Amino acid sequence: MSPAIVVAVALLSPLAGAVGCQLIRSPRVAEYLNLAASVIVFVAILRLLPIALHGPYTLLHGYLIVDPLGAWVLLSVAAVYLLASLYSIGYMRTLHTPARLHRFYALFAGFALTMLLGPLMNNIGVYWIAIELTTLVSTFLVGFEKTRESIEAAWKYIVVVSAGISLALLGIILYYWGGSLILGPTYALTWGTLRSVAPHLNPTIALTAFLLVFIGFGTKVGLAPMHTWLPDAHSEGPAPVSAMLSGALLNTAMIGIVRFIQVIDAVRLGALPQTVVVAIGALSLAIAALFITRQTDIKRLMAYSSVEHMGVMTLGFGFGGPLGVAGALYHMLNHSLNKSLMFFGSGNAMHAFRSKRLGRIHHVLSVMPIAGVLWLAGAVAITGAPPFGLFLSEFTILRAGLAGANAWAVFVMLALLVVIFIGFLNHFRAMYFGENPQVAAATSCGQPDAADRFWRVLPMWLALIPLLAMGLWWPSTLSHYFAVIATQLSGDAR
Numbered sequence: 494m495s496p497a498i499v500v501a502v503a504l505l506s507p508l509a510g511a512v513g514c515q516l517i518r519s520p521r522v523a524e525y526l527n528l529a530a531s532v533i534v535f536v537a538i539l540r541l542l543p544i545a546l547h548g549p550y551t552l553l554h555g556y557l558i559v560d561p562l563g564a565w566v567l568l569s570v571a572a573v574y575l576l577a578s579l580y581s582i583g584y585m586r587t588l589h590t591p592a593r594l595h596r597f598y599a600l601f602a603g604f605a606l607t608m609l610l611g612p613l614m615n616n617i618g619v620y621w622i623a624i625e626l627t628t629l630v631s632t633f634l635v636g637f638e639k640t641r642e643s644i645e646a647a648w649k650y651i652v653v654v655s656a657g658i659s660l661a662l663l664g665i666i667l668y669y670w671g672g673s674l675i676l677g678p679t680y681a682l683t684w685g686t687l688r689s690v691a692p693h694l695n696p697t698i699a700l701t702a703f704l705l706v707f708i709g710f711g712t713k714v715g716l717a718p719m720h721t722w723l724p725d726a727h728s729e730g731p732a733p734v735s736a737m738l739s740g741a742l743l744n745t746a747m748i749g750i751v752r753f754i755q756v757i758d759a760v761r762l763g764a765l766p767q768t769v770v771v772a773i774g775a776l777s778l779a780i781a782a783l784f785i786t787r788q789t790d791i792k793r794l795m796a797y798s799s800v801e802h803m804g805v806m807t808l809g810f811g812f813g814g815p816l817g818v819a820g821a822l823y824h825m826l827n828h829s830l831n832k833s834l835m836f837f838g839s840g841n842a843m844h845a846f847r848s849k850r851l852g853r854i855h856h857v858l859s860v861m862p863i864a865g866v867l868w869l870a871g872a873v874a875i876t877g878a879p880p881f882g883l884f885l886s887e888f889t890i891l892r893a894g895l896a897g898a899n900a901w902a903v904f905v906m907l908a909l910l911v912v913i914f915i916g917f918l919n920h921f922r923a924m925y926f927g928e929n930p931q932v933a934a935a936t937s938c939g940q941p942d943a944a945d946r947f948w949r950v951l952p953m954w955l956a957l958i959p960l961l962a963m964g965l966w967w968p969s970t971l972s973h974y975f976a977v978i979a980t981q982l983s984g985d986a987r
Contacts, residue, residue, distance in 0.1 A: 661709025732840025
C-alpha cells in the first residue's frame, strides 16, 4: 500500500467523522462515528510506521512529508485519539448535555484531524498554519462545559498560545529571509530546503530565528516559562479533552522544535543552541516540581506533570545523539499513554467525589476499586518508577546527558525527578489512605452505571498494559526505528 493511500485514509476518517457528527446530530450516533474514525486512524498509522521507515516520501507536490519522525508522532496522536474516544463515551454522558454532544464529537474529530496534519506538513509555513488550527479547534473543546472557569481558561489558552505562535511565525520569516539571500527571493521553504541551506545562513540571523521559533513552539509545548496557559486549559476542559491536549497536542508542536534543532545544528554555532534547549528543559522540570509538591487541584496536578515530561523530552532532544533521541521518542509514546490514563482516572475521581480538590478525594479504592487500582498504577508509572516504560526512557535520557557537553543538567534532572516522585505520590497517598470525615457525603451519588463504567475503565487498561510491557521489554524493532530517526536527524545536518 502506498503512503499516499494510507495518509488519505488517516486524514479523511476524522474529517468524515466530524462532518457526520455535525449532520446527523444524534449523540449516540456521534459517539460511535467518532470512535470508528479513531479506530481507522490508529490502524492506518500502524500501517504507516513500516512504510515511513523507508522514507522520507513527499506527497501533494511536496506539501506533505512521510518520514519516521513524523510517523512516530502520529502514532502518539492516534493512540491518544483512540483511547480518549473510548473514554469519552462513558464520560460525556455524565455531563448532561445531550443536545450538544454531537458538536462535541464533531469538534473532537476535527481536533484529531488538525493534530494529524501537523507532523505531515513539509512546508514550514503550512506547518505553522496547522499548529494554529489545533489551537482554534481545541479552544472550543476547552470551554465546552461553559462554566466561568472553563471559558476563562479557553480565552487564556488562545491568547497566550497565539502570542507565542506569532513569535514562531516571525522566526520562520527570518529563516525565509536568510535563505533568500542565498537561494533568491522566491523558493519553497520546506524542511529539506532549510536544512540544505542552513550551513550557508548568516549565523546571527539563524540563531535569532531559532530562538524565536523555539520560544514560539515552546509555548505550544508548554515549556517554562511559557507554560502559563497549560494548567488552566488542561484542568478546565473535559477529561478526554485534557488527555488529547496533554498526550497528543503537545507532541505535534514538539516535532517542530526537533526539526528546527536539526536546522540549527547544521548552521554549526557550537554548543549555544543545544545549551539553550537543555536549560529550558531543566527549567520546566524545576517549575513543575515546585507546583506539583504544593498542588491542591487534581487536574492541575496532572497538568504540571505534563510540563515536567515535556521538559524531560526537551532534555533528551537537547542532549541529542542516538541515546538522547531514542530516549525522548520512547518517552513521548509512554507519556502519551500514561497521561491519558491519569486524566481518565482524574475524570472518574471527579465524577465520584464531585470535586477536583485533592483534599476531598479520599479512600479511592473503596469508591472505585478497579479504576482506583489502575489510576494508582498510573501514578507510580508517571513518576518514572520501574517497571514501567517511563523509567526506561528517563534512564536512557540520563545516559545520553552524561555523554554530552551539558552533563550538569543530568544531575539537575535527577534531583528534580526525585522531588517530583515524592511530591506526586504523596498526593496519592493522601487520596488513597488519608482520613476525611466528609468522604461519605462526597461519594454518595458518585457511582456510574455499568455501561458507562465499562467505557471509562477499558481505556485505562488499554493504556496501562503497553506501559508495563514497554517497561519490561524494549523491542529491537523500536531500537532500529529510533536509530534511523537519529541518523536522519544528524545525517542531514552534516
